[in-house]
Amino acid sequence: MSTSEDKKITILGAGLVGSLLSIYLSRRGYEVTMYERRPDMRKENISAGKSINLALSDRGWLGLQGVGIEAAIRKVAIPMNGRMMHSVKGDLTYQQYGEEGQSIYATSRGLLNCVMMDEAEKKGVKIVFNHRCTRVDMENAIASFESPEGAKDVKSRLIFSADGAFSAGRLALQLGADRFDYSQNYLKHGYKELLIPAGPSDSFKMEKHALHIWTRGGYMLIALPNMDGSFTCTLFFPFEGEESFASIKTEEDCNAFFKKNFPDALELMPDLAKQFFSNPTGALVTVKCFPWTYKDKLCLIGDAAHAIVPFYGQGMNCGFEDCTVLESLLEKYNEDWSKVLPAYQAARKPNSDAIADLAIMNFVEMRDLVGSKEFLLRKKIEARIHEKHPEKWLPLYSQVTFSAIPYSEALANGLRQDGIMKKVMALPGIEAKWDSAEVEKMILDQLV
Amino acid sequence: MSTSEDKKITILGAGLVGSLLSIYLSRRGYEVTMYERRPDMRKENISAGKSINLALSDRGWLGLQGVGIEAAIRKVAIPMNGRMMHSVKGDLTYQQYGEEGQSIYATSRGLLNCVMMDEAEKKGVKIVFNHRCTRVDMENAIASFESPEGAKDVKSRLIFSADGAFSAGRLALQLGADRFDYSQNYLKHGYKELLIPAGPSDSFKMEKHALHIWTRGGYMLIALPNMDGSFTCTLFFPFEGEESFASIKTEEDCNAFFKKNFPDALELMPDLAKQFFSNPTGALVTVKCFPWTYKDKLCLIGDAAHAIVPFYGQGMNCGFEDCTVLESLLEKYNEDWSKVLPAYQAARKPNSDAIADLAIMNFVEMRDLVGSKEFLLRKKIEARIHEKHPEKWLPLYSQVTFSAIPYSEALANGLRQDGIMKKVMALPGIEAKWDSAEVEKMILDQLV
Structure with a gap:
């Protein structure tokens, strides 16, 4: 294989994760081409598909910072510092998300995607639109496309499948890989x-x-x-x-x-x-699967590997973190893909499973609990303990949103905190003594 | 639609479940054609694919009796009355499966399949070999095939997909149906x-x-x-x-x-x-999915709908029970497919989920427990209670194997029995008093 062939990478899907990945790889000297099913949304007024508004949080920003496009994105994002709860009567209750100065950032999926494609092209990435991937030949790293110009086969060193919840690359793994575990649940x-x-x-x-x-x-x-x-x-x-x-x-x-x-x-x-x-x-679908890679020829990333429901606002953030982790492994293993890809999937799988479960759990919490008196009191107690003992107690929402603690650790910590807070909330008269030394000691004792 | 078109049914796969289904439908006057990927195993000496030996039990026999082919199958089946456990030293311990006269029947998948295809053809079913289904158009009930003679599209009233764990019909549902829940786990x-x-x-x-x-x-x-x-x-x-x-x-x-x-x-x-x-x-794969049907055009049956691991010996038996249930619903709803198919999937889904879980649980039991002293003692106590109070206690194995109790009920009963027997086995000195009135009373009291 010539050096040039060895550097040729195909990315399926020019969405958010594909675009960020393309920049990371391009910076390392790979010759990256992204194939996108839809037309160029920067030229035509089309729907960007899934249009749930997005909330960028710390993991997402880390991914953008890593390739220096944070500033460009800040321009299309609005900081949200807390949740505003609306009662049926129209009463409002405000709850700050984290500490002073911590925010999540509202942004439109379409707008964000346009900026990121611009940035990718600036870095030398080639984007080919109106190309639908019809088949992936994993063994030979050949992707086949249909487009207005006809059918085409593209061979490369490695294919990244960043083509979302209904991924063509993942379907190839399902149909062709040995013992591929897979689930899609609505x-x-x-x-x-x-x-x-x-x-x-x-x-x-x-x-x-x-x-x-x-x-x-x-x-x-x-x-x-x-x-x-x-x-x-x-x-x-x-x-x-x-x-x-x-x-x-x-x-x-x-x-x-x-x-x-x-x-x-x-x-x-x-x-x-x-x-x-x-x-x-x-x-609303949750997709889990494994393995995410086939030899050093095909690799799933983002929703293609782990589509999750949107209730923790982490779908894109998790996908961007995939890119950050991949980048750190490329560095660690000196771009030896036969080491990078197994390490990547081993590192990400438990964490993407955890955020998938957290997202489902947060749906129940948001639907049923947010706004209830008990929920507000619990948050108040947690905030107090966190303020007095920041090294011992970080609320789960902050672990997920305002940190890079692996999702799987956050989930484990969160379940532990949940067990402790259930006991605390069951204390007789907790409403009156929520900020007492007794409650504080009870919580700290259980943390040992 | 002419009467003849209205009676035309395509079955994908001429395996055990497809063959049995074809006979049930043919008896009702449907014009049934089965398309099989492999050559005719009765003429060529080929592997019948998955060749784990099979154990026919009560649900399977019920399915065969319903179309009067039980006698033909008895000729190729060997009754097994119990399990013979071999220790490392070669010591043998024998344990009867059920009551005197109750057996499961060993049979070769290939041999059984040959007899069943013979019976299907006798009943007027047409079997077409060497036809691989490449695509199912659910909306129009058209199945496309590749064969040595070329490509072919077949339109019918309704397609049954009895094509096993890697079903083409199920793939069509996965790719084309709204909100299709699916999992395959190895x-x-x-x-x-x-x-x-x-x-x-x-x-x-x-x-x-x-x-x-x-x-x-x-x-x-x-x-x-x-x-x-x-x-x-x-x-x-x-x-x-x-x-x-x-x-x-x-x-x-x-x-x-x-x-x-x-x-x-x-x-x-x-x-x-x-x-x-x-x-x-x-x-070894477990497949779960839902829905199993698309309008009144496509219906999954057998492993295509619910592939399970073989540790309860129920894969084929469950598939045959699908046929029995479908037949009873055809009778009940006077062959109105728009009522039959929704009722069929609603009736079978919880039961196929239950036997899938039971099969996994039995793997653990067989691997780790069968042959241990505690396991043998527990079986002895259960057998005694069953003998004295047959209306109150039927061991789980017998519910699954020697009855037509819905699998989901058997699972629920089994979990309840398990809870009771755990307490009994924890009694100090249980080895000495296993057949005492005290133990018997303890068990009966918990059943109330």
Whole structure:
């Protein structure tokens, strides 16, 4: 193999993770070509596919910093410092996410993707659009594509499959690899996006620097701010049942449902019912699989390896962390792919499993608990213990969002904290003595 | 649609479940064609694929009785009345499976399949060989095939996918159905078949009417009798690790391993090491998915819907029970497929999930417990309670093997019995008082 062939890498998918990966590899001298199924979204006004608004947090920023494109992204991101909970009556309760100065950052998937493709091209990455991958020949690292110009086979040193939850590379592993463990599991809830338009002069009609949440037990609505003063809401709602997408059949049903459950949001969306019936309903899937690699010829990354539900806001962040870890292993093993890829999948698999489970757990917490008195009290106790003993107690949300602690450790720590806090919350009269020395000692004793 | 088109049914796969299903449908006047990937095994001497010897039990016989082919199958089946456990020293311990007269029946997958295809053809079923299904168009019930004669599309009223663990019909659901839940999970153990040849004049070198088991903790060997006096052994063994397929590299390694762990079996297999290296190593997968149907156009059945590991001997029996249940629903709903198929998948899914879990649990039990003193004592206590109170206590093995109690109920009953027996086995001095009135009362009290 000539040096040039040895440096040729194909990436399937020019989404967020593919774009970041392409920059990391390009900086190391690889000749990287990304093949994207859709047209160039920078030129045509198209949907970027999954359009749930994203929240960039620490792991995501680390990935961007590693290739020096953090500043470019900051320009299209709005810091959110806490969650704003909306009661049925319209009462607001605000809860800071972390410490002073810690934020997650709302950004539009489409906008972010455009900036990242620009950055990738600046670094020498070639992006080929309108190319749908129809087959991956793992043994020979050949990807086949269909495009308006016809069919094409591309051979390279190594194929990265960054093509999302319905990955062509993963399908090749499923059909061709020995003993490939695989699962795809859907929630009974789907989602629908709805827009709260900007106020006069692009003003924000709700608090700009917060993630808004309306929790209602079996379902919930959230809203994230956009750069133009609007908010993108997402309704997470059962597909079937008494209150469900299936049960809302007319504009009247829709308005009545929102009036009853989300009256303050309804007021901000005059054309709600129209949006409800013209916008698509999306499904929410968790994908787990293993192995992620075939010899040193094919490697899954991002959602292709581990699609997760969006309730911890970590899908993209986890994918970016895949890139950071891969980069550190390329350094450690001097770009010997036969060592890098096994180490990469061994390092990432337990952590992507953990964030998948955390995301499902957080769905239940957000839907059912956020906003309840007990939940607020528990958060208050945890915040106090953290403030007094920051080295002993970091709330789970902060471990996941504002640290690079491996997700699997965060999950284990979180389960342990959960056990401790359950005992604390069961103490008689906890409401009155939540900030007492007794409670503090009880918690610390259990941490030993 | 003309009456004739309305009666045209395609079955993918002419294996055991496809063949039985074809007879049930043919008897109802459907025009059934089965397409089989392999050549006709009745004419050519080929492997029938997965060749683990099978054990027919009550659910399987029920399926065969329903179409009147029980007698034909009895001729190729050997009753096994209990398990014969072999210690390292060669000591034998025999344990009857159920009551007097209850047996499971050893049969060769290939032989059984040949008889069943004969019976299907007698009933008017058409079988087309050497046709590999390349694609299923669910919306239009069109199956595409590749064969030595070229490519072909076949349209019918309804396609049954009885094409096993790597089903083409299931792949169509995975790629095309909304919110298709799917998992395939492999055990860390694989299997290898080994033959104990017959003795002089086709005599059996071990007890004929038993399933032989050599349990050794992390792995095990089993043997089932064949019609010709031989036994087919199956070694269940880890793929990787200190004692594993990977660690046995030479004929010396192989002989040394068997001499240490299975000396009495080694004596009966003079050519063991040759067999070990020429026979393939198989993998063991559990497949779960849902839904099993697409409109009234496609329906999964047997392993295609629910591949399970072989440790409860129920894979084929469960697939035959699919056919029995489908037949009863065809009767109940007067062949209205739009009612039959949803009822079929709703009835079978919880039961196939249960037997999948039971099969995994039985692997652990067989590997680690069978033959231990505690296990034998527990079985003795259960047998005594069953004998005295047959209406109150039916051992789990009998519920699964010698009854048609839904697998999901058997699993629930079994877990309950397990909880009771754990307490009983923890009684001080249980060895001495196992048949006492005290123990009997303790068990009965917990059943209330």
